[in-house]
Amino acid sequence: MQTTLIVGQIINGLLVGAIYLLIALGLSLIFSLGGIVNLAHGAFYAIGAYLAVVLTPRIGFGGSLVASPVLVGLLGLVIERLLFRRFYRSDPILSLLLTFGLAMVGEQTLRIIFGAAPLPYAIPEGLKGQFFIGDFILSRYRIAILVLVTLLVAATWLLLHRTAFGRVVRAGVQNPDMVGALGISLEPYMAAIATLGVGLAGIAGVLLAPITGVHPAMGAEILTGAFVVVVIGGLGSFWGVVIAALIVGVVRGLVVHVFPPAAEPAIYALMALILLFRPRGLLGERIQRFE
Amino acid sequence: MIRSEKMTRRRVIQGGAGLAAAGLMGFPAILKAQDVLKFGHLTPLTGFLGPLGEFAQMGVKLALEEVNGAGGVMGRKIELVMEDSVNPQTASQKAERFVERDKVACIIGEISSASGLAIAQVVDRAKVLYINTGCNSDALRGSDCKKFMFHVEAQNSMYVKAIGRGLLADNMVKGKRWYSLTADYAFGHDLLKVAKRFMEANGGQFAADELVATNATDFSAYLLKIRDTNPDLVVSNLAGNQITNFVKQYTELGLKFPVIGFAYDTAVAWGAGKGNFLGTWPLLWHHLLDTPGSKAFVDTFRKKYNKPPENQAWGDYQTLKIMARAMNEAKSIDPVKIVEFFESGAKFDIGKAREGYFRKADHQMMQEMYTITALPVAEIKNDYDIFKAGAAVPGPSENLEVIAATPEENTCKLS
Numbered sequence: 001m002q003t004t005l006i007v008g009q010i011i012n013g014l015l016v017g018a019i020y021l022l023i024a025l026g027l028s029l030i031f032s033l034g035g036i037v038n039l040a041h042g043a044f045y046a047i048g049a050y051l052a053v054v055l056t057p058r059i060g061f062g063g064s065l066v067a068s069p070v071l072v073g074l075l076g077l078v079i080e081r082l083l084f085r086r087f088y089r090s091d092p093i094l095s096l097l098l099t100f101g102l103a104m105v106g107e108q109t110l111r112i113i114f115g116a117a118p119l120p121y122a123i124p125e126g127l128k129g130q131f132f133i134g135d136f137i138l139s140r141y142r143i144a145i146l147v148l149v150t151l152l153v154a155a156t157w158l159l160l161h162r163t164a165f166g167r168v169v170r171a172g173v174q175n176p177d178m179v180g181a182l183g184i185s186l187e188p189y190m191a192a193i194a195t196l197g198v199g200l201a202g203i204a205g206v207l208l209a210p211i212t213g214v215h216p217a218m219g220a221e222i223l224t225g226a227f228v229v230v231v232i233g234g235l236g237s238f239w240g241v242v243i244a245a246l247i248v249g250v251v252r253g254l255v256v257h258v259f260p261p262a263a264e265p266a267i268y269a270l271m272a273l274i275l276l277f278r279p280r281g282l283l284g285e286r287i288q289r290f291e
Numbered sequence: 292m293i294r295s296e297k298m299t300r301r302r303v304i305q306g307g308a309g310l311a312a313a314g315l316m317g318f319p320a321i322l323k324a325q326d327v328l329k330f331g332h333l334t335p336l337t338g339f340l341g342p343l344g345e346f347a348q349m350g351v352k353l354a355l356e357e358v359n360g361a362g363g364v365m366g367r368k369i370e371l372v373m374e375d376s377v378n379p380q381t382a383s384q385k386a387e388r389f390v391e392r393d394k395v396a397c398i399i400g401e402i403s404s405a406s407g408l409a410i411a412q413v414v415d416r417a418k419v420l421y422i423n424t425g426c427n428s429d430a431l432r433g434s435d436c437k438k439f440m441f442h443v444e445a446q447n448s449m450y451v452k453a454i455g456r457g458l459l460a461d462n463m464v465k466g467k468r469w470y471s472l473t474a475d476y477a478f479g480h481d482l483l484k485v486a487k488r489f490m491e492a493n494g495g496q497f498a499a500d501e502l503v504a505t506n507a508t509d510f511s512a513y514l515l516k517i518r519d520t521n522p523d524l525v526v527s528n529l530a531g532n533q534i535t536n537f538v539k540q541y542t543e544l545g546l547k548f549p550v551i552g553f554a555y556d557t558a559v560a561w562g563a564g565k566g567n568f569l570g571t572w573p574l575l576w577h578h579l580l581d582t583p584g585s586k587a588f589v590d591t592f593r594k595k596y597n598k599p600p601e602n603q604a605w606g607d608y609q610t611l612k613i614m615a616r617a618m619n620e621a622k623s624i625d626p627v628k629i630v631e632f633f634e635s636g637a638k639f640d641i642g643k644a645r646e647g648y649f650r651k652a653d654h655q656m657m658q659e660m661y662t663i664t665a666l667p668v669a670e671i672k673n674d675y676d677i678f679k680a681g682a683a684v685p686g687p688s689e690n691l692e693v694i695a696a697t698p699e700e701n702t703c704k705l706s
Contacts, residue, residue: 016512116336117342118563120562137518139544142543211540217337217338253512256513260502260513261501261502263507
């Protein structure tokens with residue numbers, strides 16, 4: 001029974017990791033290309049969830065799963081064009097202050113419009129229920145999340161590694177000056193990546209709204225975990241983030257199993273440990289700008 | 292240069308207009324300030340208790356309007372100074388500022404037991420009156436009790452014994468195995484202690500009791516353990532948003548063990564929503580309570596805020612009214628006089644079937660409590676009336692003190 005439960009916790013941890021991944025991926029993309037530590041990422045996630053609450057009665061869960069991330073992505077585009085782009089080449093501390101401020105503006109705006117109390121939101125009827133495989137229990141809804149996250153991760157990978165767009169982006173991550181010298185302006189690429197990254201946060205917001213409380217501070221709640229994933233995975237590394245998210249999910253699940261009070265601190269201890277041996281993270285590449 | 296001169300001239304005119312406006316509006320305010328009485332209000336607006344703090348502010352503002360509308364305190368209008376208490380350290384600093392800078396006549400509010408203790412230490416030094424409206428820890432009425440601190444919020448023991456009666460009646464304690472999840476901070480630890488005492492005294496045992504960080508949002512790993520442990524009862528000693536996340540994910544995984552909580556706020560049930568909310572929970576007051584005082588409060592609150600009040604709104608609303616009445620009847624704002632008035636056993640209409648009073652020994656308000664049980668989805672008519680309420684505890688013929696901690700269970704030495 002004990003082994004079954006541990007295996008159950010590992011499987012569940014992978015599902016939780018998929019959720020971390022969705023948030024961390026956008027964070028990592030924006031950081032890798034623009035060097036912006038987007039502390040407002042959680043706010044975009046929260047806005048995604050609130051849009052789902054508002055839109056679902058009108059266009060259903062499926063509709064809001066598309067519309068909400070698109071709207072959040074467009075908001076990201078506007079903010080990138082107006083604000084982020086002024087900070088790509090400046091001291092990272094400035095963009096840190098900017099996004100910290102944006103995060104607060106986002107959270108307080110949600111509080112002013114919707115109030116501080118959590119808003120009700122349920123799993124759509126078709127996705128309620130559980131799967132039982134032997135002794136294991138799996139939430140049908142989380143399986144749906146896993147499938148969707150897998151598709152999104154695959155699509156993002158294809159975009160970055162199999163298209164002309166992706167080649168420029170990856171070159172931009174490594175050496176933006178050389179990309180410029182070749183006569184390619186990185187600006188539109190940066191705008192596109194910011195839209196994509198922020199849009200991913202919006203999707204995460206919609207997907208998590210049915211299983212966590214929808215309240216203004218929900219973004220701040222998940223942001224630190226997502227940062228831990230990015231740091232563990234390593235900057236500029238696509239697969240690093242994927243692996244780190246799954247590891248963090250599984251480690252947290254196992255610590256809950258063994259010693260619950262340490263569950264939240266455990267992921268920070270994990271990060272410290274990994275940085276001790278691999279200062280650039282698990283699969284972090286050597287990026288000249290950040291050295 | 293010319294341009295900047297123009298700007299300067301324009302600025303001067305604007306500034307002048309501003310000054311004039313400030314003069315028109317500001318002077319009467321300054322004159323009025325002399326005969327207003329300041330009350331300090333602290334409550335967390337951010338973090339996992341933030342949703343409750345917002346209701347606290349709504350409640351206290353409504354009471355302020357009513358009290359000032361009825362003449363205030365001895366002819367003086369009350370002015371509320373409201374702040375976000377954030378965490379124990381900030382709560383302490385802000386309480387200190389209320390005392391030093393604003394010279395408040397009293398402080399009311401707070402929800403976090405850790406912050407409540409910080410405020411208590413400030414008022415104890417400064418000898419300023421404080422009524423706690425949301426901190427449940429028994430310790431605040433026991434080892435940490437203070438002469439100038441009173442409690443409209445019920446203590447953990449009252450919550451545990453209020454719902455505990457139902458558990459005993461349903462045979463859910465003797466020989467039963469409980470699985471409890473506890474919020475990992477002052478309130479949770481205190482509640483766990485009280486819950487454990489009740490359970491052991493009545494022949495129950497823990498299948499497991501586990502601490503959960505207040506910032507934890509994913510409960511799935513805990514839920515798998517619960518399922519594996521196969522307990523007779525799942526017990527929540529969680530707080531704030533934790534409860535919303537917990538019940539949502541409990542429903543998600545479709546677990547069938549009965550769920551109860553030893554602490555609860557209606558906002559978290561509304562936040563989980565119909566179909567997600569489940570279990571049986573104790574509380575101090577609920578918006579379906581059928582008494583004239585309660586209905587009048589719900590009606591006015593709904594008119595002002597377009598939604599029904601929850602228990603935290605009730606607590607801060609009643610507390611400001613209690614404080615104003617005490618000052619009016621004692622004909623004094625001297626904290627020592629007010630303490631005497633409260634300790635005299637004065638009864639207060641708090642919108643419940645029976646009046647409440649402060650117990651002299653630990654300054655806890657003795658009052659009726661309730662339990663509520665989530666309704667099945669088919670029986671729910673709107674987003675707010677998602678539970679049915681049980682009768683008041685203690686019953687009409689019982690002493691109100693039977694659900695409170697005994698002096699042996701929780702010893703308070705008021706100096």
